[in-house]
Amino acid sequence: MPRDRAAFTLLVLVALMLPGCTLPGHWPALPPTSTFTPTPSPTLTATLSPTATPTPSPTLTPTATPEGCLRPPDDYGRIVTSRGFIFNRRTLSMLEHARALYGGPHDLMLAITQGSYSPGETASFGTHDGGGALDLSVLDLATASRVLTEEIDPILRALRRAGFAAWLREQGELYPGSPIHIHAIAIGDAELSPAAARQLMGPEGYFRGYDGIPVDPPLPDRYGGPDLCPWMLELGYADLRAAFP
Numbered sequence: 001m002p003r004d005r006a007a008f009t010l011l012v013l014v015a016l017m018l019p020g021c022t023l024p025g026h027w028p029a030l031p032p033t034s035t036f037t038p039t040p041s042p043t044l045t046a047t048l049s050p051t052a053t054p055t056p057s058p059t060l061t062p063t064a065t066p067e068g069c070l071r072p073p074d075d076y077g078r079i080v081t082s083r084g085f086i087f088n089r090r091t092l093s094m095l096e097h098a099r100a101l102y103g104g105p106h107d108l109m110l111a112i113t114q115g116s117y118s119p120g121e122t123a124s125f126g127t128h129d130g131g132g133a134l135d136l137s138v139l140d141l142a143t144a145s146r147v148l149t150e151e152i153d154p155i156l157r158a159l160r161r162a163g164f165a166a167w168l169r170e171q172g173e174l175y176p177g178s179p180i181h182i183h184a185i186a187i188g189d190a191e192l193s194p195a196a197a198r199q200l201m202g203p204e205g206y207f208r209g210y211d212g213i214p215v216d217p218p219l220p221d222r223y224g225g226p227d228l229c230p231w232m233l234e235l236g237y238a239d240l241r242a243a244f245p
Contacts (some may be wrong), residue, residue, distance in 0.1 A: 050177065068101050068161035078117070085115030088131045088183060091186045094162050095134065095153030102158035106151045111136040113181060117189075123175055127196040130187030136182040138168070143228055147180060153223075155182060160227040163187050165199060165206035167221065174213070183212070188235045200237070209241040 075089035087095075099108040114121070114135035118128045127133050136155070140146040151166055159166035159182070166184040171177075185196050185206070192200075195214075203211040204218035207226050211219045226239060 006098050013163030016038055030162050039104045041096060041172060068097075068158070070097060070162075071229075071231035071232070072097075072163055072186070072188070074190075078104055081109075081112065081115070083112065085112050085134075087115050087134070088118045088189070088191065090189060091116060091134065092187055094164060097163065098155075098158045098162035101161055102155055104151055106138075106155060107141065108136060108147055109157065110141055111138075113179075115138050121179065126193050127183075127185065127212075128193070130189075130193035130196060132186030133193070133196050134184050134186075136184065138182060140182055152182070156223055159184050159224075161229075163229065163232070165212065165226070167206075167211050167223065183213070199242070205240075207237055219233060 072090050073095045075093070077089045078086060079089060079092055080086050087211050093120075095108060102108065112134060114124070114128055114133075116128060116133045118133045119126075123133075124133075128135075137144075138148050138152055138155070140148055156166050156168065164184040164186055166182055166191075169178065169181050169183050171180040185192065185199050187200060198205060198214070199212035200206050201208075202214075203216075204212055204214055206212060206221065208218075209221050209225070211221050213219060226237075228237070228239060
């Protein structure tokens with residue numbers, strides 16, 4: 001049996017040395033220099049639909065001059081009313097136009113309590129020293145006692161559309177006991193006093209969204225605005241609320 005054992009051992013050694021031969025039950029070993037490189041998965045290239053460019057909402061552009069926006073005449077001839085108030089023709093023309101736009105029961109011409117070109121009125125801050133300024137009563141003209149509360153807003157709207165910076169002055173708002181009334185400044189008047197011009201474009205001005213009273217900080221315009229007509233833009237006025245919050 002020793003001779004047979006030696007022969008078997010020699011046979012195993014020869015088999016191991018032969019290429020491609022394996023012992024039963026074993027997977028061939030990878031060569032030492034082999035490097036496993038995984039096959040890359042396919043890259044998913046998404047095909048995207050073109051992103052739609054946002055379409056801005058349409059901006060409404062007036063095709064005609066807004067109702068009531070009529071350029072006033074450049075007539076600065078002076079007129080003295082039957083009650084002694086002095087105006088230039090431009091301001092009176094604007095007031096007549098506001099009365100037509102308003103169309104209510106309160107007669108704006110008869111409601112005048114202060115006109116233009118009346119210097120020395122300290123309670124008015126000098127706004128009536130030149131042209132374009134006026135005050136209107138909001139009391140019932142028949143009784144001079146009842147405030148026409150329901151008429152105030154439509155009168156103010158009409159005055160603004162006719163080209164005035166106009167505000168309600170509440171009772172006692174300007175000084176103790178000051179009467180309730182509407183104060184108005186004709187926009188673009190060439191004869192405005194410096195104080196009246198400031199009520200349009202100054203720190204407390206109408207075009208900045210304030211009520212025209214010279215206080216610091218300025219008070220917001222309770223009635224919004226400004227109302228802008230094309231002729232105002234042509235004269236260099238603009239809505240300054242965004243530029244001067």
